[in-house]
Amino acid sequence: MGFVFRPFSRRQRQLLNWWRPGSGHEHQRFVLADGAIRSGKTIAMILSFFLWSQTCHEGREFIVAGVTSGALKRNVLLPLFSMLDALGIPYEWKRGEGMVVIGTNRYFLFGADKDNAQDKLQGMTAAGAYADEAALFPRSFIDQMIGRCSVEGSRIFMNCNPNGAYHYIKTDFIDRAEEIGLYRLHFTMDDNLTLSPEIRESYARSFAGVFYRQYILGEWVSAEGAVYPMWDDRENTFALEESPEAAVPLRHMRRFCAVDYGTANPCVFLDVRDDGRTFWIVNEYYWDSAARKRQKTDAEYADDLTAFLGGDRNAQIIVDPSAASFKAELRNRGFRLQDARNEVREGIATTAVLIGNRQVRAERNRCPCLLREIHGYLWDSKARDRGEERPVKDHDHAMDALRYLCHTRTTRFRRAGGHDA
Numbered sequence: 146m147g148f149v150f151r152p153f154s155r156r157q158r159q160l161l162n163w164w165r166p167g168s169g170h171e172h173q174r175f176v177l178a179d180g181a182i183r184s185g186k187t188i189a190m191i192l193s194f195f196l197w198s199q200t201c202h203e204g205r206e207f208i209v210a211g212v213t214s215g216a217l218k219r220n221v222l223l224p225l226f227s228m229l230d231a232l233g234i235p236y237e238w239k240r241g242e243g244m245v246v247i248g249t250n251r252y253f254l255f256g257a258d259k260d261n262a263q264d265k266l267q268g269m270t271a272a273g274a275y276a277d278e279a280a281l282f283p284r285s286f287i288d289q290m291i292g293r294c295s296v297e298g299s300r301i302f303m304n305c306n307p308n309g310a311y312h313y314i315k316t317d318f319i320d321r322a323e324e325i326g327l328y329r330l331h332f333t334m335d336d337n338l339t340l341s342p343e344i345r346e347s348y349a350r351s352f353a354g355v356f357y358r359q360y361i362l363g364e365w366v367s368a369e370g371a372v373y374p375m376w377d378d379r380e381n382t383f384a385l386e387e388s389p390e391a392a393v394p395l396r397h398m399r400r401f402c403a404v405d406y407g408t409a410n411p412c413v414f415l416d417v418r419d420d421g422r423t424f425w426i427v428n429e430y431y432w433d434s435a436a437r438k439r440q441k442t443d444a445e446y447a448d449d450l451t452a453f454l455g456g457d458r459n460a461q462i463i464v465d466p467s468a469a470s471f472k473a474e475l476r477n478r479g480f481r482l483q484d485a486r487n488e489v490r491e492g493i494a495t496t497a498v499l500i501g502n503r504q505v506r507a508e509r510n511r512c513p514c515l516l517r518e519i520h521g522y523l524w525d526s527k528a529r530d531r532g533e534e535r536p537v538k539d540h541d542h543a544m545d546a547l548r549y550l551c552h553t554r555t556t557r558f559r560r561a562g563g564h565d566a
C-alpha cells in the first residue's frame with residue numbers, strides 16, 4: 146500500500162532540501178540527522194537521499210546500509226517502497242543481488258553487522274551513501290563507506306539516535322562539523338508532526354536513566370556509574386516470610402525460569418512469577434564452579450534445575466540461545482524452552498524501565514547473589530573512553546539472567562507501565 150504523506154515539519158523540510166542549490170548547505174558533503182526516536186529522521190532522510198540521487202546522478206551506484214539487513218528492510222526499504230508506490234515511481238528490488246534499481250541508478254544494500262560487508266564495499270565506486278542508525282555501525286564500516294564515495298559530487302547521508310559522549314559520531318563528526326563539511330540537523334519529537342501526545346508519552350515512559358536522555362531527549366551523554374541506579378532496595382524487593390498471604394496468589398501466576406548458563410563461569414537460574422505487570426523473583430540458584438572448584442555437567446545442571454523448580458515442568462525456561470548442549474539436555478527432559486533475546490543494550494534499556502516502574506521485585510532473603518550483583522553492576526569506564534557503552538563484564542551472571550527475563554518477556558505495553566492481559 147502507498148505511503149500516506151502528511152505535512153513535513155520545518156526540520157524535516159530542511160533535511161529534504163539541503164542539497165538543492167540555494168539552500169545555503171548545498172556545498173556540504175555530509176548530512177547527519179541525530180536525535181530522539183520516532184522524530185521523523187528516517188522518513189525525511191530516505192526521501193531526501195532518493196530525490197537527490199535521482200536528480201543529480203545518472204547510471205551511478207549508491208550504498209544503502211542498515212545495522213542488519215533485517216533492520217534495513219524494516220526501517221528503510223519498506224517505507225521507501227511505499228513512498229515510491231505513492232509517488233508512482235517504479236523500482237525493481239533484486240533480492241538475490243542485494244540491490245534496488247530505480248531509474249538508471251543502482252542502490253546496493255548492506256547490513257553493517259556482516260563480517261564480509263566491508264569486503265563487498267571494497268570493490269565499489271559510489272556516488273553516495275545512506276546509513277540508517279549509523280551510531281550502531283562499526284567505525285570501520287563507516288570509514289570504508291565514506292572511502293568508496295569517490296565520484297565527483299558524492300554525498301553521505303547518516304542518521305542515528307544519540308549514544309555516549311565519546312562516541313565517534315559525536316567526537317569525529319558532530320564536533321568537527323565545520324572542518325569536514327557536515328550539515329547537522331538535530332531532531333526532537335516535536336519535529337514529527339504525526340505523533341499524538343499519547344504516543345509521545347508512551348515512548349517517554351518506555352525509557353529510563355541514560356536511555357531516556359539519549360532516546361527521548363536526544364542528548365549525547367555517556368552512561369556512568371551504576372547500570373541500574375533506579376534500583377531501590379525497598380521498592381524492588383519483597384519478603385515472603387513477612388507476609389505469608391502474599392505467597393498464595395504467587396502460586397496462580399505464570400512461572401518462568403531465566404537461565405544464564407556457564408560451565409567455567411557461574412551458572413544462574415531465577416525462579417519468577419508473573420502477574421502480568423510485575424516479575425516476582427522468588428528464588429535464585431547460583432553455581433560458581435571456580436569458587437567451588439568443581440564444574441558441573443549439563444546433566445547435573447538439569448538435575449539441579451529440576452530440584453530448584455520442585456519438579457514443575459510447566460515453567461517456561463528462558464535460556465541463553467548459545468547454550469546449545471544444555472538446551473538439548475533440557476528438551477530431552479521435557480522442559481519448555483524459549484530462546485532469550487540477548488541484545489545487551491536494548492535489554493538493559495528494557496530492564497531499567499521495569500526496575501524504575503517497580504515491575505521487577507526480588508525476594509529479599511532468597512536472592513543474595515542477584516542483590517549483590519545489582520549494586521556492583523557498573524558501566525565500563527575504559528570502554529566509555531573508547532566510545533563504547535557496555536557494563537563491566539564481571540559478576541554479571543544474575544544480571545544477564547535478569548536481562549533475558551525482562552527483554553524476552555516484556556511487551557511494549559507493559560514497558561510503558563501497563564498491565565499485560
Ligand SMILES: Nc1ncnc2c1ncn2[C@@H]1O[C@H](COP(=O)(O)OP(=O)(O)OP(=O)(O)O)[C@@H](O)[C@H]1O
Nearest residue numbers: 149150151152153181182183184185186187188339
Ligand atoms: N511526513 C510524514 N508523513 C507521514 N508519516 C510520517 C511523516 N513523518 C514521520 N512519519 C511517521 O512517523 C514515524 C517515525 O518516523 P521515522 O521512522 O522517520 O522516525 P526516526 O526519527 O527515524 O525514528 P527512530 O529513531 O526510532 O528510527 C514513521 O514511521 C511515520 O509513520
Ligand SMILES: [Mg+2]
Nearest residue numbers: 186187188220
Ligand atoms: Mg529511524
